[in-house]
Amino acid sequence: MPWALSVPLLSEESLSSWLVRAALRQGCDPLSLTGAIWPTWRIWTRDIDREIPLVRMRPLVNASGISSAEFQKAGVRDDCEKVAGYSLPETRTWPWLLALGSRNRTRHGGQQVCTLCLAEDSTPYLRRHWRFAWHTGCRFHGVQLIDECPACKAPIEPHRLSAEDQHLAQCSRCHDDFRKVVCTLHLxxxxxxxxxxxxxxxxxxxxxxxxxxxxxxxxxxxxxxxxxxxxxxxxxxxxxxxxxxxxxxxxxxxxxxxxxxxxxxxxxxxxxxxxxxxxxxxxxxxxxxxxxxxxxxxxxxxxxxxxxxxxxxxxxxxLRLSHHPHGPHRHRVPPAHRPMSERAVRASWARLKRRMKAEPTF
Structure with a gap:
């Protein structure tokens, strides 16, 4: 049975954005909405912006009144396969698509937004092209996109909002409004x-x-x-x-x-x-x-x-460059007393900070 309150797909909207908006429009959180549509499918443990599989489409079409063709067009698989030049697997990182780093429902990253676009929207929503890794700035406002909450540094996770939040232009952890952020000019x-x-x-x-x-x-x-x-x-x-x-x-x-x-x-x-x-x-x-x-x-x-x-x-x-043939790789084990280089320590720290984003810091 279709929802009483219809929620149309907006221009260039991503699938995850639409699902979150649909949930908030019906007065519930995204997890409750998707649980009602797909009782046995844990949709938020995967990157749903890639595509909604055809075998999962019928209950969504029946509830929303939107055709499966529109949902397929909102996914990024076709564009990603054009960029990659080959058919992409269901799992693993896709070339040029920002990786969410999912662990259950928590994320390490993968979503980015233009705060000025969100501020201008009558209903804030996420654009599908913001998921592409080559997008680092807004094509309309000339500012750099943000990929974390400026206040608490949490990843942008709109699927973890609750019904009381009402819109997705905010942090799901500290509820800071992204539309109030001071923007940085894009390179x-x-x-x-x-x-x-x-x-x-x-x-x-x-x-x-x-x-x-x-x-x-x-x-x-x-x-x-x-x-x-x-x-x-x-x-x-x-x-x-x-x-x-x-x-x-x-x-x-x-x-x-x-x-x-x-x-x-x-x-x-x-x-x-x-x-x-x-x-x-x-x-x-x-x-x-x-x-x-x-x-x-x-x-x-x-x-x-x-x-x-x-x-x-x-x-x-x-072919214009000289070639240095490789011999067999030798794995050298450094002595236990040898300290790591500064660069190696900084690299380890940067990787750790990405993993820590998925955990609350307060």
Missing amino acids: AEAFSVQVMADRALKSSNVTFREAPIAPADWFSMVAFFIGVVRRASRRPASPLADALLSLGISVTDSRMPLSGLAFELLPVSERSALLASVERLLSIGVEETFSALVAFNVKTSALHDHRKSPPVVLLPLL
């Missing part, structure tokens, strides 16, 4: 890559070196350059770091990631810094970039893990 360079990525996603093909390529190849190339910058930041005294510095990219920037987490797990500030560096490489062109790598005698082994294939579109350029 122009990171926003430039964001625009290019959005364009590549919407296009059937993009151009690289005056030849059409698939969107997946473009995203693969950007992911490769992100990896190059991160590898250089781990070894600031290396030919690779020197080559990037000659191109105007400082790998010792304080905003660079310390944790070693996958790009899809990084906080918005660190993703923004990486994209800003990649924008520099894209703007000067891959020809000049690889000329600098050749000039500083950078080996191909310094650019990427030899166990993974590099982007097809970059293979002709990688």
Whole structure:
């Protein structure tokens, strides 16, 4: 039987956002609503923004009056598979989609919002494109997105709101209103890559070196350059770091990631810094970039893990670099008395802070 109060899907709204709004509109919390629709399915232990499986669709369509086609369009699977270039599994992290880090109903991250968009909404809601890892700023307001509560530093978890909360523009833990947050300006360079990525996603093909390529190849190339910058930041005294510095990219920037987490797990500030560096490489062109790598005698082994294939579109350029063959890996066990480096300690601390976000700090 359909709900007495209808809740339409809004423009570019994510599935989790709609489910939370539907629950608050009916006067209950999200867990109660989804439990009534799917009594035996624990929906909030998974990333529902990816898609609602067709086998689970009928009770939702009957209750909401919204067609299954609209719900499928609101999911991100089609876009993510276009970006990845292959069919994605049900589980595991998806390339370029922010990972929630779910443990039961608690989250380590994965949701980000523009506070100014929420403030302008008559009914605050989350946009599906905020889940994409290349989105670090608002396309309308030019401010950086936030991915945690500014007051208590908890992850943004709207599915844990209660019926009394009435809207999702607030922290589910301390109930601070996100719409009152003072915004930070977005890095122009990171926003430039964001625009290019959005364009590549919407296009059937993009151009690289005056030849059409698939969107997946473009995203693969950007992911490769992100990896190059991160590898250089781990070894600031290396030919690779020197080559990037000659191109105007400082790998010792304080905003660079310390944790070693996958790009899809990084906080918005660190993703923004990486994209800003990649924008520099894209703007000067891959020809000049690889000329600098050749000039500083950078080996191909310094650019990427030899166990993974590099982007097809970059293979002709990688052939210009000298190759240092890898022998068998030797795992050296450091002596027990040897202290960890400062960088290793900072990386461990950054990973621990991400895990601690899922637990109350008060």
